[in-house]
Amino acid sequence: MRFFPHALALRFPVLLISISAIPVLAEAVTKEEAEKVEFFEKKIRPLLASNCYTCHSATTKAAGGLRVDDRNGLLSGGNAGAAIVPGKPDESLLVEAIAHTDENLKMPPKKKLNDEQISDLKIWIEAGAAWPSELVSSNQSSTNPKYEKLKKEHWAWQPQTNPQPPSVKNSGWVRDNIDRFILSKLETRQLQPAADAGKAALVRRITFDLHGLPPSPAEVDAFLNDTSANAYEKLVDRLLASPAFGERWGRHWLDVARYGESTGASRNLPMPHAWRYRDYVIDSFNNDKPYNEFIREQVAGDLLTARSDQDKRENLIATGFLALGVKDVNQRFKVRFIMDNVDEQIDTVSRAVIGTTVSCARCHDHKFDPIPTRDYYALAGIFRSTDLRAGLRNKMGGGGLDYYDTERLIPLQSGKSGGPSAEQLEKAKKEVAEAKSAFEKLRDSAEGSELSPDGRPRRAVARQKFNQKQIALANLTDPAANGGHVALGVLDMPAVADTEVRIRGEAEKLGPVVPRGFLTAFDVPGAKPVNVKQSGRLELAEWLVNENNPLTTRVIANRVWQHLFGQGLVRSVDNFGVTGDRPEHPELLDHLAQRFKAEGWSIKKLVRAVALTHAYQIGSEATAENLVTDPENRLVWRHSPRRLDAEEIRDTILAASGQLNTKRPVGSPAGDFKVIEIPNNGPQARQLQKASKDSQSRSVYLPLVRGIVPATLEPFDFVEQGTVTGSRSTTTVPTQALYLLNDPFVRRNALTLADQLVSDSSQDDQSRLNKVYRLILGREPANIERDRATAFLNEFQVIWQEESAKPVQVASANSGRVMQVSQITTQSDANSAPAQDKPKPASKATEVAKKPTPPVNPDEVIQEDSPIVEEIIQPSNAESAAWAGLVQALFGSAEFRYLK
């Protein structure tokens, strides 16, 4: 080669990987390569840094999608294609751009490089575009000596056993083999199990556990009056057969699947079709879809052979599991966007299905579990070969529909009208391009600040026009337009491949390629390797649900146990690794897992079996001795009281006031949102909160856009929605008390029930008390409670009348932006047929916000809170007020909040 006339001293790190070819080690670095790198460092890198980095580098941005501070950035190029083709300067866009010959492609835009610089760049590209690699840390791919030992010893990775149910002294206590495992340990530790729960407690417990709802007074009576030997068994079967079962247990899975209807993270964009996945999950639990099939569909539904069109659609919707996570669409660099999403998928699949924290191995070998970085990237190759179809693209700093990509959706069923004609499409695209370029010209120019006739700056008008054209185009290209059905999910990429280890997890820093595969922490005998012609998700799914996978069935059996006993046999339900909890009952867990497999992976059968055990049916009474021996009740000597979750509290309040609509609503209030950023104080957020407030459907159907949690769910530790959460926290804080004392939802429903009681003149106060205690607490009041309640009702009425006679308080000066909308629930209102999913007529929360002008740069705009609309609930008379006060107190009581 005639360039590099001066041989220079080699001053590079010894351990060097050249990424201009397949990674090789130091020994293979030739003198010639070293010279090329030297040339790069001396001439090219400084040139790029001082002329291009402002718009195309890691510390700034990737204008046009291009980065020039990274060889892969140049190779993969920006929106216009590869910037350089090593060895071929003539085919390299970069060379064309710096020549300033094409009017539309001049770089740097305002200042042409000098001839020497242009020549240096050509020389560098012709010589192969050498680029020194990162120093690879020597421990990057070493094997951790602890790993072999851990693999052999850690309980969770050992093959499942089929333990013999132990013998017990008190065999009369045993109703199922499960009871033998429990009783045997209790006997060993000399713990006496609590006496059986009363029938009233039992029917309340099992109904909440299976439906997330209270039993109606009639259902309680039916059970109490059924003296047949199998009364409880019949009750369990009835509950399992109801659609309410899937709504409750589907919600448990939605927690695990970190379900949400928006991207969350930095720019919160709606994912309007997410609800199809929600319905799919609920239906799967109701249909008792075998769990292995359920997992297979969610991980690889698109690759399965479908029995029917309906089946095919369902399989595609199921892959929403991989698509509905948090996404940083504002990520500047496509490669990071991709690898972050891959990581999100790996984390979700591994923690949800096998209770393993694989994501720790993204940057370094796992510190606790035997998961080397190699294994992580073996999985990453599978997801890197998977095409994420969430309708989104990444872009730094966008507005309007900039992030929406209608080609990245999965159409299920086309709308009423056929697709647009080629001409229509062509025209719309052209108009978008024109509007875009018109806007971009005005964006950074003085002209843009000039005012247009309507008084707005010209750039704002141009941006609005651009938005409108984008919407017009989307209306043509969006498969969901005109009533079409769309799923968010995944498909295989057209080109599938293994991927490289990323040094320290940095997306651009490539290490050696790793063949696609699965974890090596444990063996799954009989699992098939990846089909190299596909992404490998199908084999991954099969590996997960392989009968010999030690974790999958243990993890789900543990989740089932957790939802019936309040806590798992393994407390850390999403982490079975070394840092997780060790079960007191590993044999019982294996027993459950084995039975689960033998029973066709049926969730309902497992739930049924556990619900019918004696262990489940004991009382919740604690004794001082047992508390000392086993304070956490790990051995199940009683049924630990459990706090109702956020959904149960809301649904029960609605059910008690007769307002709950048990029918499934169609879609979601966020289902027709445009894919445009949602600030959490803007009109869309308010629209969602209003939809939640007005909804009488079960909580699982409320809109769940991330960051805009329905106000009725927020106080009671609603799930975080960001990552896999198999176990919610349960806090006790004053905001919960404030909610139960003052929130319009609680007050409105209390008053509705109060009005119903008062309006029924055939009832006296005693029967009203009976009714209200039964509705809310599932029991009748004791005599002393009756006396106290009666005294309360009388005194409250007197105080109410005295207070009502006082002049009305004026709202304080600084609540100027708080609008108060009074609602007086009348008796006719309360008696009208409940359970219609229409907004309540009494709520006339008028919208006063002006229509906002679309912002030019959304990041510059001062986003003002929408005016707060406060609903004031006012009883119409003293009697209603007193009864409402009593109802609300019962909703607020600890007895209501905790299930025995």
Add this chain to the structure above:
Amino acid sequence: MSHRNVIQNGVIPSLGRREILKSASAGFGYLALAGLMGQGIEKRSIAADSNSPTLPGPLASKSPHFPVKAKRVIFLFMNGAMSQMDTFEYKEKLQKDGGKFGPGGGTLLSSRYKFSKYGESGTWVSELYPNVAKHVDKLCFIRGLHTDTPAHPEAVIQLHTGAALAQLTRPSMGSWLLYGLGTENQDLPGYVTINPAPNFGGTVNYGSAFLPAHFQGTKISDVGYLPNVKAQAPSRLQRRQLDFLQGLNRDLITNPSKPHELEGVIESYELAFKMQGKVPEILDYTKEPQHVLDAYGVKDGPEGSFARQCLMARRLSEAGVRFVEIAHPGWDQHNNLHAGLTRNSKATDQPTAALLADLEARGLLDETLVIFGSEFGRLPTAQGPDGRDHNITGYPMWLAGAGVKKGFSFGSTDEYGQTAVEGRMHTTDLHATLLALMGLDHEKLTYRYAGRDFRLTDVKGHVVKEILA
């Protein structure tokens, strides 16, 4: 503590100590029992306190790792990246070389605003901040800051949570402080954010992520609105109702099936009842004397927003709220640089100065740390005819009050103010230093989640001792 006892993911943890406590009838002295022991104590790796015999609630005041320099924080967040070149960062060479080609590309843009030296420290401040300028001898500038991402959403999230990674939401710095230190006033939320950004991560910026929910920030609007905190019934009526309700709750005390959170529930109602009186009162800044309202420049509407926030911040902080954040948005001047700077400085200068003066006059500045700054800075070069683009390689913030040097400046950028060259300080170092000022060791303030220990500073961060008084 062995790993065995440490439970992940919010699973109800070891009840041992709780049950023992209960049988020792610790009474109602502790709040929020549910997450209390395990989440509040056992999973927390705080120095001395876990052996404390009287177990407080998770929000009770806790003893820190180091001697405390600052008890409370008020963070004035200039959301959108304020141009330092036009406000607090004077560069003689930039003023001279306007119009020339800059070192990193682009055309240098001198500031149009006049800078002068102020105070004994002789600190340069532009004419946009004449009132804050009077306080320069109280301020401690850190001028070598840098961060990772030049996009607002990620940078705002990183500034608030330590990490911009989207895959795993981290707890916000206020919730870490609350987790580590508890709060001084049990009648008030310990962590308040007023007028937070509705985008750029929104709730993430004051959320508690995987920390228990009681450590999250309480959002209050810029007119002092907080849902459900105002009693919806006259006090007499509500008290009667509460007495009936608490009667139901107390009935359970002797019930062998009672939930272990029972006393926490009872306590939470009494607290809520008190909060209804206390919180609206504290947020009602209109009760301040007229000269105070005037000093801050309180008025209605958006122009008075920041003044109202400053005043509420002082009232909350004075009442013992551990961390108060207030925000002025709208600093992203890619266009309209000069109009935007004028608008924003007008809205923020007087109230910020008034806050400093007021805290000092009340003797609160010695125990309160005030932080003023943005998620990153802007470039010394021009963008378009009237704008500056983002800069993450060098920008300042200032601190004032408890624990930091006065009239001091640490670190610097190059001659044009583009890249930090001396005293470089990453966002993570700022966090480590903030924790140290509050008495917490950023390497020891950990929380176990999803199989590993998390920190605000993750695996990085060092305390910049140079700025500590």
